[in-house]
Amino acid sequence: MGMVYLCKLHCEKILDLMIHFDTDYLSGAHPKVLERLLVTNSDLTPGYGADAYTQRAKELIRSACGTPDARVYFLVGGTQTNATVIDGLLARHEGVLSAESGHINVHESGAIEAAGHKVLTLPTQDGKVTAESVQNYIRDFYADDTYEHMVAPGMLYISFPTEYGTLYSLEELEALSRVCREHGIPLFVDGARLGYGLAASNGTITLQDIARLCDVFYIGGTKNGALFGEAVVVTQPNLLKNFMPLIKQHGALLAKGRLLGAQFEALFTDDLYMEISREVVRKALCIKSLFVEKGFQVEVDSPTNQQFFRLPNAVIDRLLTEVSFEIWGPRGQEQSVVRFVTGWHTTDADVDRLAQILRMFTK
Numbered sequence: 001m002g003m004v005y006l007c008k009l010h011c012e013k014i015l016d017l018m019i020h021f022d023t024d025y026l027s028g029a030h031p032k033v034l035e036r037l038l039v040t041n042s043d044l045t046p047g048y049g050a051d052a053y054t055q056r057a058k059e060l061i062r063s064a065c066g067t068p069d070a071r072v073y074f075l076v077g078g079t080q081t082n083a084t085v086i087d088g089l090l091a092r093h094e095g096v097l098s099a100e101s102g103h104i105n106v107h108e109s110g111a112i113e114a115a116g117h118k119v120l121t122l123p124t125q126d127g128k129v130t131a132e133s134v135q136n137y138i139r140d141f142y143a144d145d146t147y148e149h150m151v152a153p154g155m156l157y158i159s160f161p162t163e164y165g166t167l168y169s170l171e172e173l174e175a176l177s178r179v180c181r182e183h184g185i186p187l188f189v190d191g192a193r194l195g196y197g198l199a200a201s202n203g204t205i206t207l208q209d210i211a212r213l214c215d216v217f218y219i220g221g222t223k224n225g226a227l228f229g230e231a232v233v234v235t236q237p238n239l240l241k242n243f244m245p246l247i248k249q250h251g252a253l254l255a256k257g258r259l260l261g262a263q264f265e266a267l268f269t270d271d272l273y274m275e276i277s278r279e280v281v282r283k284a285l286c287i288k289s290l291f292v293e294k295g296f297q298v299e300v301d302s303p304t305n306q307q308f309f310r311l312p313n314a315v316i317d318r319l320l321t322e323v324s325f326e327i328w329g330p331r332g333q334e335q336s337v338v339r340f341v342t343g344w345h346t347t348d349a350d351v352d353r354l355a356q357i358l359r360m361f362t363k
Helices: 002-017 031-039 052-065 078-089 131-143 170-183 194-200 207-213 243-249 258-267 272-293 313-319 348-358
Strands: 071-075 094-099 119-122 152-159 187-190 216-220 230-234 297-300 306-312 335-341
Touching: 031 258, 052 071, 052 207, 052 230, 052 258, 071 078, 071 243, 071 258, 078 152, 078 187, 078 216, 078 230, 078 243, 119 131, 131 152, 131 170, 152 170, 170 187, 170 207, 194 207, 194 216, 194 272, 258 272, 272 297, 272 306, 272 335, 272 348, 306 313, 313 335
Parallel strands: 094 119, 094 152, 152 187, 187 216
Antiparallel strands: 071 230, 216 230, 297 306, 306 335
């Protein structure tokens, strides 16, 4: 037993020496968020978000969005949020338009289909859909005399940033918004990494722009400094009128709702949400520079906290002895695409150590 225990300690020590760029939800809460949870831990409050912290968080979010009349709801996670919002926006005979690479189509285990709705895929360029492709899909659908026997496009889902870390420009978002409003379908933005998209846009797209152009969107907490949780913002009063029961049906309602409220209260006090986002993006771009300087191929030109590179398998295998990251998609015969992700937990020391490791590879 003693030898097994020592081996276990040795393995754990090796794991501790790894630097991690797997994803942006490896760690717990940002210290300021955790501090807020600790300070309020012993307070006795009503459940399901009927507490003062949650109400304060809602007001802070409305103010940041510039939407005093918006409704704000807190859900436990991203997949639950996507499934609940989409189920609430669609009629029984409708489906959701999405990029082929959209999270709801690829990495949510059929959660949308499990709720009785179909994902209607659109072609993409680096994870983005165009207003023209949405227009064409809707036009061609209603030009078919048999459309009543088909799944109708009832809404558009996009991610900001996309699953490849790319960004829609303000002009692209405005065009998508126009098409959706022209056809009377909601535009829903998956904002699991919204802060990183806003930080990477260098002010060309703001939270107010997102609120102005989208009918429903959510502000991701899980991947941006919170222990867990997402904040859904409904800017159109005619949408999701009876949303709370649906949240509960989807298992996305937290009884101790104040835990979500307190976290978002912290994130939206003194610009912490964007402060975290800017620092995380800065470190990701440093990592991109390291790989570029070594002559490695950037697979997707992402300005956000997700960075994708095409590396020789021999380099990947050597890196994996000291660095933890994801191989993105099937491993190739000679080269493979990898993803490096930074989060609030990423330190400058992590980036510096990666730079030291990369020095062993010549250009």
